Amino acid sequence: MEPRIIEEACARCKDHCCTRCLNDGELNIFNCLTKEELELLVKEKRHVHFKAGETILKQNTSASHIVCIRSGLAKIFAEGEGDKKLILNLVATHSILTGGGIFMDEIRQFTVQAVTEVDCCFIYSDKIFELVSKNSTFAFQLLKLNNRQNIRMLNNLVGITQKYMPGRVADLLLYLKNEIFQSNPYDTRLSRQELADMTGMTMESFIRILKEFKSSAIIAVEGSNIHILDEDALIILGKKG
Amino acid sequence: MEPRIIEEACARCKDHCCTRCLNDGELNIFNCLTKEELELLVKEKRHVHFKAGETILKQNTSASHIVCIRSGLAKIFAEGEGDKKLILNLVATHSILTGGGIFMDEIRQFTVQAVTEVDCCFIYSDKIFELVSKNSTFAFQLLKLNNRQNIRMLNNLVGITQKYMPGRVADLLLYLKNEIFQSNPYDTRLSRQELADMTGMTMESFIRILKEFKSSAIIAVEGSNIHILDEDALIILGKKG
């Protein structure tokens, strides 16, 4: 359930890919490490490749690693009773995954699954803890990173509980454009079911809202390719709930 | 909007109340501080008293302090568009509040409001940051604490998005008994509206579910006093969604 295919000790990482591993447009949390500390990290790091659909981290397994995404797109979701899924977040290139609970009971709170092919690095939590105690700047950066990710998910969920479906879909479309793909016609690579799972509604309901937006000329949709035509309308819909 | 009444530099804290400030049944995060570090904390600490209903921390204000609750009950909630409130968590004696975003943009993500009278200590974030860089054990403890609180709120919200109303109410009643009041007939001191705000539903809907539980002899209700009669039934309801 943990790293399916542990490949070689990350050869390519000798070039210190960690130093380029950004998150959320923030400064790299590994930048504050000394050369020795970085060596420690790189030495133990494992490079793993996942095909689309494979599970990277599984909810309720023990949290022994953190994962850095080198390339690709993955989804973080909570598995509820009876096949219920709620996608909490998408993570793309240069993101860092803690799986929810590295710092709590050492049990993963969420599942992470590859949406596209994903190339990533597995780092033992132990190493991270070691660095936290050695380097306080690193500790602080990690605290910030962790908090930022959680807050984003919380705010997203608050929206889901407070807004009607059109508002939720509007928020999602804007989020995908602004935060994940950062381009306007964007190709989600996500199924309708997955998009619906990001908004806490059924696929059928999601499709209906999308259809309404299409016929109101707010967006254009071609398969998994979405083009926002009237961003202001979406913003208003999102505000209104 | 910040500390309404800053009283004297916390006289009573000379007895190192911090060393008794537990959270969530976990070990005290201040325990790992040296005597000097604790002095630093206590010297700058302010003791503040709030009446029921007063706002302790306000969403969207700048996050200059963390707060430790010495006694009383407070609610953490997200304020949405148009008076919409969602109570994310209750915090009782010996809890530590970060207000959501001390480590992120320094803006509070949530509002914290006193439910009963609340006695608490305000500590500058700067002092906390200073301690994080001085003491790595403290950094790690804080990381854990912060993460645990966020995960709890996330899991709660996931439940709200995935379950029908009876399941949500069942979860809430069990949560109040097990985590907050730790006794069986318990007095919530919360209005129906507040209880409803913890489940993301309207007050009227909440009351109806409560009534159903009452007529099924699952609970007994007397004002804000709730007695769980058939805990198993609630557990099943919570699982089923």
Next chain:
DNA sequence: TTATAAAATTGACATTTATCAATGTTTTAT
């Protein structure tokens, strides 16, 4: 204590959202 306000409850009804089944479309494997 009484008047007044606030909170809780109930009912009727409207709206939102999910469910189920049928059909069309695209992708995948032979």
Next chain:
DNA sequence: ATAAAACATTGATAAATGTCAATTTTATAA
């Protein structure tokens, strides 16, 4: 190229939840 599977769409309908208004109960202040 064709069959099979997976995915997407649509419609009809049922269930869940919210809204609004009226009423009762409880708390509060003069």
